Amino acid sequence: MGNVFVLDHPLIQHKLTYIRKTDTGTKEFRELVDEVSGLMAFEITRDLPLQETTIETPVTTTKAKVLSGKKIGLVPILRAGLGMVDGVLRHIPAARVGHVGLYRDPETLTPVEYYIKLPSDINERELIVIDPMLATGGSATDAIASLKKRGATNIKLMCLIAAPEGVELIKKEHPDVDIYLAALDEKLNEKGYIVPGLGDAGDRLFGTK
Numbered sequence: 001m002g003n004v005f006v007l008d009h010p011l012i013q014h015k016l017t018y019i020r021k022t023d024t025g026t027k028e029f030r031e032l033v034d035e036v037s038g039l040m041a042f043e044i045t046r047d048l049p050l051q052e053t054t055i056e057t058p059v060t061t062t063k064a065k066v067l068s069g070k071k072i073g074l075v076p077i078l079r080a081g082l083g084m085v086d087g088v089l090r091h092i093p094a095a096r097v098g099h100v101g102l103y104r105d106p107e108t109l110t111p112v113e114y115y116i117k118l119p120s121d122i123n124e125r126e127l128i129v130i131d132p133m134l135a136t137g138g139s140a141t142d143a144i145a146s147l148k149k150r151g152a153t154n155i156k157l158m159c160l161i162a163a164p165e166g167v168e169l170i171k172k173e174h175p176d177v178d179i180y181l182a183a184l185d186e187k188l189n190e191k192g193y194i195v196p197g198l199g200d201a202g203d204r205l206f207g208t209k
């Protein structure tokens with residue numbers, strides 16, 4: 001069964017507060033999303049396997065640990081997921097990046113897929129699906145289904161903020177997927193926005209509306 005991890009580190013929580021605030025402008029919003037994504041990368045990579053190697057320090061020969069070369073793939077959900085990619089890549093720069101393009105139909109709130117481009121070996125990679133918002137969960141559920149259809153078997157989901165409804169949908173549809181969050185909020189409003197949330201993540205990241 002997939003687990004839900006809420007990363008309540010003080011640095012993450014402090015920055016998230018400023019991300020949420022209406023009067024945080026596009027530049028600062030973008031920088032903060034990038035920083036929080038980087039901090040979340042520490043926790044999401046906690047179980048990466050290590051192997052021992054022998055190295056020379058200026059003082060002696062010693063055994064030390066290095067990553068054992070597990071292949072990682074990041075899959076941001078366009079568009080807002082793009083805002084979290086660089087923060088994660090800073091810590092795992094060799095990761096490949098695939099893209100899934102989805103938007104929520106504003107009337108029905110159902111996701112519409114318009115683009116997909118993935119590394120050819122996704123079946124060998126640990127994939128981290130990235131999206132700031134897990135609201136109804138429809139977008140992430142469909143993105144994960146798309147990856148599984150193409151052979152992915154090892155998937156984690158990383159979001160800044162989730163509503164309980166989104167978490168429940170992922171648990172139901174993809175019980176094998178662990179979810180990493182900076183915050184689990186109270187609810188969705190009648191327009192499908194997370195409450196208290198941060199508003200429209202894509203618009204705030206890219207300065208559209």
Ligand code: PRP
Nearest residue numbers: 078079080103104135136137138139202
């Ligand atoms: C937002 C967000 C998620 C989705 C979450 O994207 O970035 O992808 O909504 O909602 P859901 O859990 O109810 O599916 P949006 O559709 O606004 O597209 P954008 O990233 O292009 O702005």
Ligand code: URA
Nearest residue numbers: 135193194199200201
């Ligand atoms: N998408 C967003 O960008 N924000 C929400 O609150 C819900 C979906």
